[in-house]
Amino acid sequence: MPADLPTDVVIAGAGPNGLMLACELGLAGVRPVVLERLPAPGTEPRANGLVGQVVRMLDRRGLYERLSGSTHPPQPTSQFPFGAMRLDLTVLAGNPLYTLPVPQARVVEVLVERANELGVEIRWGHELTGLNQDGDAVTVGVTGPDGSYELRARYLVGADGGHSPTRKLAGIGFPGVTTDQTVSRTAHATVPAEWVDPATGALDVPGHGTIPPFMHHRTDSGLFVFAPFPGRTPMVTTVEFDRLGSDRPMTLGEMRESVRRVLGAEVPLGPPDDEGPHVLRRLEGGNSRVADRFRDGRVLLVGDAAHVHSAIGGPGLNLGLQDAVNLGWKLAAEVGGDAPAGLLDTYEAERRPASRRVLMHTQAQSALIAPGSEVTALRELFTELLADPQTVAHIAGLMSGADIRYDMGAAATHPLVGRWAPDMLLDVDGRGSVRLVELTRTARPLLLDLTDGASVAAATARWTGDWAGRLDVVTARPQPSGVPATALLLRPDCYVAWASAAPRPDTAELTALADGVGRWFGGRLRTVA
Numbered sequence: 001m002p003a004d005l006p007t008d009v010v011i012a013g014a015g016p017n018g019l020m021l022a023c024e025l026g027l028a029g030v031r032p033v034v035l036e037r038l039p040a041p042g043t044e045p046r047a048n049g050l051v052g053q054v055v056r057m058l059d060r061r062g063l064y065e066r067l068s069g070s071t072h073p074p075q076p077t078s079q080f081p082f083g084a085m086r087l088d089l090t091v092l093a094g095n096p097l098y099t100l101p102v103p104q105a106r107v108v109e110v111l112v113e114r115a116n117e118l119g120v121e122i123r124w125g126h127e128l129t130g131l132n133q134d135g136d137a138v139t140v141g142v143t144g145p146d147g148s149y150e151l152r153a154r155y156l157v158g159a160d161g162g163h164s165p166t167r168k169l170a171g172i173g174f175p176g177v178t179t180d181q182t183v184s185r186t187a188h189a190t191v192p193a194e195w196v197d198p199a200t201g202a203l204d205v206p207g208h209g210t211i212p213p214f215m216h217h218r219t220d221s222g223l224f225v226f227a228p229f230p231g232r233t234p235m236v237t238t239v240e241f242d243r244l245g246s247d248r249p250m251t252l253g254e255m256r257e258s259v260r261r262v263l264g265a266e267v268p269l270g271p272p273d274d275e276g277p278h279v280l281r282r283l284e285g286g287n288s289r290v291a292d293r294f295r296d297g298r299v300l301l302v303g304d305a306a307h308v309h310s311a312i313g314g315p316g317l318n319l320g321l322q323d324a325v326n327l328g329w330k331l332a333a334e335v336g337g338d339a340p341a342g343l344l345d346t347y348e349a350e351r352r353p354a355s356r357r358v359l360m361h362t363q364a365q366s367a368l369i370a371p372g373s374e375v376t377a378l379r380e381l382f383t384e385l386l387a388d389p390q391t392v393a394h395i396a397g398l399m400s401g402a403d404i405r406y407d408m409g410a411a412a413t414h415p416l417v418g419r420w421a422p423d424m425l426l427d428v429d430g431r432g433s434v435r436l437v438e439l440t441r442t443a444r445p446l447l448l449d450l451t452d453g454a455s456v457a458a459a460t461a462r463w464t465g466d467w468a469g470r471l472d473v474v475t476a477r478p479q480p481s482g483v484p485a486t487a488l489l490l491r492p493d494c495y496v497a498w499a500s501a502a503p504r505p506d507t508a509e510l511t512a513l514a515d516g517v518g519r520w521f522g523g524r525l526r527t528v529a
Contacts, residue, residue: 007033008335010140010153012128012166014041016104017303017320018159019111019122023061024328026118027443028492030335033151034120035142037127041112045188045279047104048227048235051080052318052400053420055098057325060440060494066110067102073423073435074098082313082395083368084216084223085382089396091389096402101229105277107317131156131169131299138298154335157300157327159320162287164305170296176289176308176359183245187255188233188278189269191226201228207265216312216369218379222262223369233272235279238262241371245284252280286310288363290355294348302327307355310362312369318401319358322493323351329443329492333522338470340522350406361398406495409519410512414499416485421494424483426450426476433479445471445521446490447513450478455504456487456513463514470521489516 009025011018014036025032050058055074058064064074076095080087089095115122123144130141138156142149158166167174195204201213203226211217217224223239238258246254252269259267272278290307294300303320327347333339368379385391397403405418412418421436426448428434439446449456454475471489487505489498498516500509 007151007153009033009155009157009331010035010128010138010151011157011159012140012164013159013161013303013305014038014108014112014122014124015159015161015303016107016111016317017324018157019108019115020321021157021159021302021324021328022115022120022122023111023118024325024443024492025332026115026120027061028329028332028336030332031119031121032157033153034115034122035126035128035140036122036124039125039145041105041108041124043105043277045103045105045277047107047314047317048229049099049101049103049314050107050317050321051099051314052097053402053404054318054321055100056420056423056437057322057494058100060437061443062437062441063110063114064100066113067107068100073437074100079215080313080396080399081214081216082386082399083365083379083382084218085368085379085386086212086215087386087392087395087399089392092393092396095396096400097396098400104317128160128165128169131166133298153298155298155300155331157302157331158305159302159324160305162289162304162308164301166299167291167301167305170299172296172299172301173292174289175292176287178285178287180285181242182239182285183243183258184237184239184283185250185255185258185281186235186237186283187250187252187269187280188272188276189236189252189255190233190271190273191236192268196228203228205263205265205267208263218369219262219264220371220376221264222258222371224259224262231274233274233276233278236267236269239369245282250280250282254282255280286366288359290352290359294352295344300327300331300347306351307359309359310366312362312365313399315358315362315399315401319355322354322401325493326351338522340519343520343522354401354404357398357404408497408516410515413512414485414496414501416488416496416499419496421488421490421496422483425479427479428474428476434476439472439474440490440492440494442472443492445492445517446488447471447473447517448488448490449473449475450483450488451486451505452503456500456510459505459510460513471517487513489513491520 008030009032011032011034014034022032022034077099078090126142126144129143132139138153140151158164203211225237227235256269287308294306302323330343334344408418424436426434457473457475485499487500491497497520498513
């Protein structure tokens with residue numbers, strides 16, 4: 001393959017994050033090359049589902065129906081664990097915590113399908129082995145089935161995991177902490193059918209008690225999770241503290257012994273009774289790290305390449321996939337020559353604090369499941385706090401990522417600005433009743449005019465400059481009324497860059513709108529009265 005192959009973006013890693021980024025770039029007309037060292041998509045069970053804002057983000061890209069198999073929109077979950085304590089989310093008027101129980105292998109399968117539809121090239125069995133960048137491009141060394149070659153690309157994105165070769169080759173530091181006091185074991189295993197409540201899925205262990213499904217169950221000796229996924233062999237997980245692991249291969253007998261130590265009771269685990277694939281693994285210790293920068297010249301990082309943390313609460317794919325959605329439209333604008341100055345730098349400015357926030361709450365949850373009477377006392381206090389709906393709302397926003405608010409500059413006068421756009425049903429001229437998600441599937445900037453007489457659309461029609469074609473303008477009426485805005489400017493990642501609550505926004509607000517369009521989407525423009 002020639003060294004001067006014209007490539008706008010090379011993505012190292014065809015996991016969920018790299019594939020999501022490839023799809024976002026594809027929607028914007030950029031055709032990246034994705035390198036993946038594995039010869040085909042992996043089948044080893046990893047994450048078992050998606051948690052948080054990313055569930056609704058996938059809906060806004062038309063992917064939720066493919067993953068869920070349902071034509072109905074996603075619904076928030078009624079409960080979720082936090083530090084092995086139950087969050088009762090039914091007390092919230094606006095519950096932001098969504099879940100989608102789908103194996104990571106299926107997520108990859110759907111994203112590969114979508115990437116192929118968008119014309120993305122995925123090179124299976126091709127591994128990044130070197131990089132060298134200059135002011136114009138990155139020269140990427142690759143080893144494939146037929147030997148080594150080089151790619152010349154304008155940008156390289158590392159989506160290649162916690163041990164990221166991209167990050168290491170770029171010389172980007174990865175500060176944080178490594179812990180070695182925990183041993184986690186996970187296995188697909190059968191349990192006596194009569195121990196499982198057919199209505200709730202709870203596991204009733206003689207000599208111990210009832211354990212709710214999918215909830216983290218803490219004892220004085222560790223943590224236990226029983227996950228009876230529909231149509232699959234249940235998954236059992238334990239976490240123990242201050243115990244040594246082993247160099248021997250993990251066995252089902254070892255899993256049984258760990259369960260006995262944690263619960264203080266015998267659970268007769270049997271081998272899986274389905275075709276799999278199955279998990280039987282042991283993990284020792286853990287890492288909480290954030291890269292010291294997410295961008296080094298023409299090299300950028302997303303997902304685990306940029307941050308690693310405890311898996312407690314399942315935030316990994318929520319964080320990584322939102323990295324990809326945040327970066328995709330910005331990188332596409334940079335490649336297309338439409339990006340305003342500094343746009344690409346806002347990726348790190350927005351996503352690095354979000355990463356640190358996930359590290360904070362996963363470390364806090366890890367502390368709350370540790371053994372000891374002091375931790376037990378702390379958990380008693382937290383149980384009292386979790387009876388307060390305001391506390392539940394705060395933690396639900398934290399766990400889901402719904403509490404993120406980006407800096408939108410001078411436009412941030414409306415409470416929605418900087419936040420993720422709320423779901424709404426709209427009456428769109430010429431199209432009838434439309435969900436907002438149907439307007440965001442192209443991943444284009446969107447100006448939504450809900451004013452009487454479409455006053456905002458009329459005002460923008462008088463703008464002059466080279467902004468035309470950079471955003472979609474849609475006039476509509478909300479169904480039902482009560483949307484807390486009369487006009488919104490949405491970035492492709494569905495965050496609100498400008499909003500107004502006025503029936504007819506005045507000149508100052510329209511000037512702020514024009515400034516917002518210029519700041520985020522480029523183009524020289526001015527308002528004309």
